[in-house]
Amino acid sequence: MNWIELSIETPEEFVEPISSIFYRYGHGGVAVETKGGYNPDEGESLIPDARVTVKTYLPVNDSTKDRLLRIELAVRLIAHVAPISDLTERAICEQDWLETWKEHFHTLHIGKRLVIIPSWEKYSPKKKDIVITLDPEMAFGTGHHPTTRMCLEQLESLHKPHGDVLDLGCGSGILSIAAAKLGAQSVLGLDVDPTAIKTATNNVLKNNVSDRVRIYQGSLPHSSIRPNTYDLAVANISSKVISELADDLILATKDDGTIIVSGILVDNSQDVKNSLISAGAQIQDSTISGDWVTFIASVP
Numbered sequence: 001m002n003w004i005e006l007s008i009e010t011p012e013e014f015v016e017p018i019s020s021i022f023y024r025y026g027h028g029g030v031a032v033e034t035k036g037g038y039n040p041d042e043g044e045s046l047i048p049d050a051r052v053t054v055k056t057y058l059p060v061n062d063s064t065k066d067r068l069l070r071i072e073l074a075v076r077l078i079a080h081v082a083p084i085s086d087l088t089e090r091a092i093c094e095q096d097w098l099e100t101w102k103e104h105f106h107t108l109h110i111g112k113r114l115v116i117i118p119s120w121e122k123y124s125p126k127k128k129d130i131v132i133t134l135d136p137e138m139a140f141g142t143g144h145h146p147t148t149r150m151c152l153e154q155l156e157s158l159h160k161p162h163g164d165v166l167d168l169g170c171g172s173g174i175l176s177i178a179a180a181k182l183g184a185q186s187v188l189g190l191d192v193d194p195t196a197i198k199t200a201t202n203n204v205l206k207n208n209v210s211d212r213v214r215i216y217q218g219s220l221p222h223s224s225i226r227p228n229t230y231d232l233a234v235a236n237i238s239s240k241v242i243s244e245l246a247d248d249l250i251l252a253t254k255d256d257g258t259i260i261v262s263g264i265l266v267d268n269s270q271d272v273k274n275s276l277i278s279a280g281a282q283i284q285d286s287t288i289s290g291d292w293v294t295f296i297a298s299v300p
Helices: 012-025 064-079 094-102 146-158 174-181 194-206 239-252 266-278
Strands: 002-011 030-034 051-059 088-093 108-110 114-118 130-134 164-168 186-191 213-217 230-236 253-265 282-289 292-298
Touching: 002 012, 002 064, 012 030, 012 051, 012 064, 012 239, 012 253, 051 064, 108 146, 130 174, 130 194, 146 174, 146 230, 146 253, 146 282, 146 292, 164 174, 164 239, 174 186, 174 194, 174 213, 174 230, 186 194, 194 213, 230 239, 239 253, 239 266, 253 266, 266 282, 266 292
Parallel strands: 114 130, 164 186, 164 230, 186 213, 230 253
Antiparallel strands: 002 051, 002 088, 030 051, 108 114, 253 292, 282 292
16 A cells, blocks of 8 residues: 655644644554654653654545645644644655564563564563564554553553453554453453554454454444443543543443553643543542653542
8 A cells, every 4th residue: 555654843842733633634643753862761851842753644545635635724724823844745655664664663671571572573582571462564552652651561560450451542452462461351442543453453363362352443432332341441542532532431441440541741631630530530640751641540
């Protein structure tokens, strides 16, 4: 398949609105790139006033022209109030994109036991290791982004071994697979992006957890999800979507259940916190990595 890569440079405070536009009108996947060798996994902070590049990918098909026009209009509106760059386009082949991506995705150790291994690399696991074999393709979620890493760390420390787990915005399926390998009785992964559904389903099969993990296309509310069902819910999306779906997310979670939410910029964290509290959750803890925050909440 051929794709169009859209990219734009923006100040950090406008990353989230642009990402929301890309999620809404694009194909679903969004990449955020910072400059200057900034590495949040090593405790480094974003350089003050540094520009951030936000990218998304559109498949070349009958809907491309309409999607592109909508994105261009929304970006022009933001440009009236923000010093963002022009939107740039680049035609790419999916295979070229995947081969380039492989150069940057290597084996990653997270928490005490989790090991994320690209499907094309070899690794000799230690006895304690919980290994996740991953081929992200065009979907978000490798463990390298601080929001995914924080979610994995929380899953490892908070997960109830025999509980039911909801993974909202499952992307590559990395969090769904981790939950299953950490002992979940059942996991339901949801994503609005059909490419993510295909990728997550393939990764579930690669990791031999298809007996406990189901991947469905869609969001909340969902016909397959009943109220008061999940012991643990995780949503690594964006502050806007989490705030909009806070009521449905809490409704799907059992009393005394736990919710992990991430994909939230620190500047927008209070809005998410308020939405969760208004929906009936209690904030128990939070973790911060660079400009990103993860909340851990409980449902009383």
